[in-house]
Amino acid sequence: MEPLIKIEHMYKIYNPGDDEVRALDDVSMEIQRGELTAIIGHSGSGKSTLMNMLGCLDIPTSGKYFLNGKDVFSMTDNQLSDIRNQEIGFIFQGFNLIANLDALGNVELPLIYRGIDKKTRQELSREALRMVGLEPRIHHKPSEMSGGQQQRVAVARAIAAKPPIILADEPTGNLDSHSTEEILQILKGLHEAGRTVIIITHDPDIASQTDRVVQIKDGKIEKDYWNEKE
Known part of the structure; x- marks a missing residue:
């Protein structure tokens, strides 16, 4: 089966020359459909660049990236925008909610950009907010919600359009243990x-709860292993 994601010999080099920084240094990897994968590394390891x-x-500076068999880096800006809108749901550490919109409005916003009718x-x-347990707070604004509730709104926003890939960058970084x-x-x-979920994290405890762990250090994949399930 063709992998969902295939990266070949990817480099991201800043300041090429004597003082160059290799944020990614010859990274190759594949992710199959339906995987729950953690990409883990310390600050400066290259994990955010890979995300x-x-x-x-x-x-990248060089290398190839195939998504669903399509060569991503041969695409135009508009085609890349379509990929981001239709294929990938993003969850960020900082929530990135609009302060003057309620939960429903925040989740709706990307769907407006996609040209989906109001109904x-x-x-x-509403379905996405129900999935994350926030239906009772659908008309609350971010300032009226806890950090955990705000992040659940952000998750609902990421999944509302039912993208096949969820890309979560430190999704629990600002949250307490319960949230x-x-x-x-x-x-x-x-x-x-059935979604493919990729979690970028520095936390080994979070990585231990995924199926697969890809460990990044100094821009290189240091380890790539499957967690043993009980």
Whole structure:
């Protein structure tokens, strides 16, 4: 079976020459459909740079990236934008919610950009908020919610359009232990429903709850292993 994601000999080099920094240094990897994968590393390891490549938010100095068999780096800016809108749901550490919109409005916003009609996008948004357990707070604004609730709104926003890939960058970094566990359970549920979920993290405890761990150090893949399940 063709992998969902295939990266070949990817480099991201800043300041080429004597003082160059290799944020990614000859990275090759594959991710199959339906995997629950953690990409783990310390600050400066290259994991965030790799996330930006996987999410089509940046392009490498050299190398190839195939998503669903398509050569991503041969695409135009508009084609890359379509990939980000239709194939990938992003969850960020900082929530990135609009302060003057309620939960429903925040989840709806990307669907407006996709040209989805009002009735359909409200149905999709309500369904996504229900999935993350926030239906009772659908008309609350971010300032009226806890950090964990705000992140659940961000998760709902990422999944409302039913993208096949969920890319979560330190999704629990600003949360307490209870909220962290809630978000992890939601991500695991998405995986069990058939989504491909990739979590970028520095936390070994979070990585231990995924199926596969890709460990990055100094821009290189240091380890790539499967967690043993009980």
